[in-house]
Structure formats: structure tokens, C-alpha cells
Amino acid sequence: MRxxxxxxxxxxxxxxNLTDIVRRNAAQHPDVAVIGRKVNGRWEDVSATAFLAEVRAAAKGLIAAGVGPGDRVGLMSRTRYEWTLFDFAIWSAGAVTVPVYETSSAEQIQWILGDSGAVACVVESDAHAEAVESVRDRLPALAHVWQIDRDAVAELNRTGAEVSDETVDERSAVAGADDPATIVYTSGTTGRPKGCVLTHRSFFAECGNVVERLNPLFxxxxxxxxxxxxxxxxxGRLVEVAALMAPIKLGHAPDIKHLTDELAAFRPTLILGVPRVFEKVYNGARAKAQADGKLKIFDKAADTAIAYSRALDAPGGPSLGLRLKHKLFDKLVFSKLRAVLGGRGEYAISGGAPLGERLGHFFRGIGFTVLEGYGLTESCAATAFNPWDRQKIGTVGQPLPGSVVRIADDGEVLxxxxHLFKEYWNNEGATEEALADGWFHTGDIGTLDEDGYLRITGRKKEIIVTAGGKNVAPAVIEDRIRAHALVAECMVVGDGRPFVAALVTLDEEFLGRWAQEHGKPAGATAASLREDPELLAAVQRAVDDGNAAVSKAESVRKFRVLSAQFTEDSGHLTPSLKLKRNVVAKDYADEVEALYRG
Structure with missing residues (x-):
């Protein structure tokens, strides 16, 4: 045990409670732009004073509508300014925010709003409103539904016009630090989501220590x-609260399909994302270089960036020759890549899944350091992260200041x-199981080095035991295979089987480019190319790269390319883009069986 x-x-x-943040900002930084809001296609600043006024006005409407202290209010929307506005307005009314993913099905909406006992819900679109309405007869506590796209803000402002500032201030002070701020329903990979109760104290401990430890970024x-x-x-909630706690300017981008355009317009100094975002930046840049006939230059530049980053951790640092090559490629390649990311930033924080060492070294080598972290809903997001001044690529960093990470005798991370959650809403049994002996049992397997840097090596429940008795942690090899531009997702299988195999899906964006470059028919799809020898050879190279990271007994012997991608809509990914392994295994049982025939 360590x-x-x-x-x-x-x-x-x-x-x-968290409402103190917006009042403090208005008092101490009244004219500072705490929000960047997009209006008619242009970014406009919202000062701390203006944001407090808008929060108060919306809170008055909630109070006038009958939302009381401790009441739960659903919030279902894409990432936009109004999400943050309503989050703080709900808290200012003394209530508790219950987030609902905007991609949720009617059945999921019913479960979350029903289990939490929500008395009201704010939705974004007609589709969201219709989904809520379709299950409203099974939600007896739900008294109000407001729609952002149908002037919910203006409607609540009118409703609360007679409510005084003093009333809002009194209601804002009702919740204490140990009272619930939000109930976040964990997407889960199996079964119904559990309502994770995070208190105002959880967010203060989490965001306050993140901001202090990463102070130059805030x-x-x-x-x-x-x-x-x-x-x-x-x-996403960590980003919202930490930005306002600092405070630094917070912008919202609802559609990541146009992310590079948004980055170029907003020009953030800090980016927080999941590994897939950074993989797409790299793969997109490489594909563009190939289309422009500059692939050799790009690959040499990438190798230089990686070598330069690795040398930063070695005694003596980069050699003179490497520094000169790095300087040359900075003018030719690296500066252009930083421009794609907005042009002002030097740091990003990545979480949600492993980043991969090669990608980590690549980004640090181009002058855009991606600090990898690790956390769960139950830990209010990050429970470990790499410090800006002492990064160890390949780890998820040191524990959040003020917290403890323990490795149990069986390797589980405790x-x-x-910052930890208080309980699972209406689920005493699950709470007692997760918080045994005063420690939260994450279900993840990991190690701690002598400096307290944590490595996550797999999930306790995802460990594959082959017929030969070999324990295999899927994450290591899956991450390496998924790093290939053609690969969207990879799921390793082999529990109780004679060898390890994998199901692979193709990235639709890069498949089109690959098909064109290799003379395949126009409009070729994963379904039409899944048996193509050239494509299988390309995927095999990705698998070979993954196999290089593990022992022979853990290596993938066979793979199957699937006709469709794993998506949230298909039910195979959670909203945070984690694989629902049991669902994939069930839906693709025939494909798995085909891997082991003969």
C-alpha cells in the first residue's frame, strides 16, 4: 500500500456557497470581463457587474415561480452562455442544479428528473422541450419548463420583476458549504446512472486548489x-467554476465541428479538452500536410518536436543541433499549429481518457504543453493533474493539493x-460501497512513483483474463491503436479466450481522405472497405504500433474492422466518450465470435 x-x-x-463568487467578482473586479458572449456572430465582453445583474434577474424569476431552497432544477442545453447564467441563477435561488445531457433520450430524461425530484427544468431547443413533454405525465413534481430558444431569460426576468435584490441575497445565503450544489448523474457504462451529489465545498476545494496550483494559467x-x-x-463544470473563481474570461462554444474557427476568433490562452480533440488536431495537420505534398516535412518536424520534448527531461537538455532543428521547424510548422489552437495559448489540460506519451511529447515540443489529469464525477473532476512547472508526461500528475491518493494492495486507486462527492442520491447501498472506510474506491488500477505522480493502468472491472491466465489491461494498447488517424475507436476483447483480439472502427473524416489518396471509389465507406487489403494493412500498422507497447501475451493477434462507428447516439459511447464495453460486446457478439473461429 502506498x-x-x-x-x-x-x-x-x-x-x-458558490454564489459568493459572482458577488465577490462584482465587488473586486467590477469592470473585468468574466464572460465572452457570442452575439450575432461576434464575441462581446460581459463584465463582472453585468453578469451579477443577469444572474440576479434570472434568480428572481425562479423564486417568483416557486422554486424553493433545496429544490432541484434540471438544466438541459448545449454549451452556451445561458448554461452558466442559469447554473448560478439556480444557486442564487437556493436551489440545486441537475444537469441533463442535451443528447439524452426521453427515458434518460425521465429517470434523471424523476429520481432527483426536479420541480422545474430549463431546456434549450424545441427538441428538448418535446422530449421532456413526452414524459411529463410521469414527472409529478415537475411544475415548470422554460426554453432558452424561446426567450426563457426574458420570461424569467419579467416573472421576477417584483422580487427585490434583498430577497435574492437572502436566498443566495441559504445553502451552506456542505449542502448540495448539484446532482450529476454519472453516465455510467452499465445500468442506470447514479446521481452523484457534489456540495459547494466540493467545488471550492476542487477549483480553488486547481486555480492556485496552476496560477500562471489563471x-x-x-x-x-x-x-x-x-x-x-x-x-466542463470545473472549467466554468474555476474560470469564474479566478476570475478569467470564459467563452462557450456549442459546436466542436467549428472548433478551429471558434479558437481563432476567441483566441484563448488556455484550452481544456479530451484526448480526441488533440488527436484530431495532430491528425488533421498531418493530413493537410499530405494533401499539400509536405508530408515528409511534417513528419520530420513531428519527430523533432518529440525528440526535443524528451530531451527536456534528460540531463543537459536538448543538444545544440536539436535546438537548431527545433528553431527551424518552429518557423515552418510549429507556429502554424499553435495558430490553429488560437495563437495565444501555451497550455492545455486534458482529461477523460489517457492522452498517450507520444502525443504529449509532440504538443510540448511544438510549444503547446498539454497537462494530463485524472478524475471522476465523484471527485468533482480532477483529483490529480500535472503541475505546469513540473510535468511528467505519461502520468496523470500529482494529487490535487489538500487531497490524498492511496494505492491499495490490489492496485486500486483510493x-x-x-473535493469528493457527498453521496449517491437515493442510493445508500451504492454510497456505502463506494465510500468504504472513509476512502472513495475508484475502480481504477494505478501506481504512484516516488514523487507522487500517478499512472492509471486500467479499470479493475475491465481487466481481461485470457484462457491462459494472463491479465490484460485494455487501455494501454487501445490508446496506442486509437492514435492512428484512420482509427476512431478500438475495443480489446479476449476474456476467457485463447488470445487477445480487437474490434476497430474507422474515423469517417480521415477515411474519405485515405480512400481518395489510395484510388478507392468515390463515396467509399467503412462498410465497403472493411475487407480491403490496403485498408487492413494500414490498420495492421496501427495494431503493430499498439502491440509494441505490451508483452507478446497481451498483444492483439487478430482484429475486425466494423462497418459503423461507436457513437453516443448508437449507445456505445457515454457522453464523455468512454466505451460502454458491455453494450459493444453484446451488440457485436457475432463479430467477436468471428475473431475466434478456427
């Missing part, structure tokens, strides 16, 4: 962050700290 901790850098208020008046993650996910 454990590591760091002293807290932020003192959590003995009482108070300089008021200088730094900014563009939020494009779903705010319904706890990682957590302790003020």
Missing part, C-alpha cells in the same frame, strides 16, 4: 478559456479529500 498527498493551497470557506485580466466540453459533464 499513498501521497500535498498540502492544500486554498482554504475552503467554513461556510458560504491570471485575471490576462488569461481566457474557451469551454467546448459539455457543461453537463463534471469536467481517494480522500474535501
Amino acid at each position: 499513498e501521497f498527498s500535498l498540502p492544500a493551497l486554498y482554504e475552503v470557506p467554513a461556510d458560504g 491570471r485575471t485580466g490576462e488569461c481566457s478559456v474557451l469551454l467546448f466540453l459539455p457543461v453537463a459533464h463534471v469536467f 481517494l480522500h479529500g474535501e
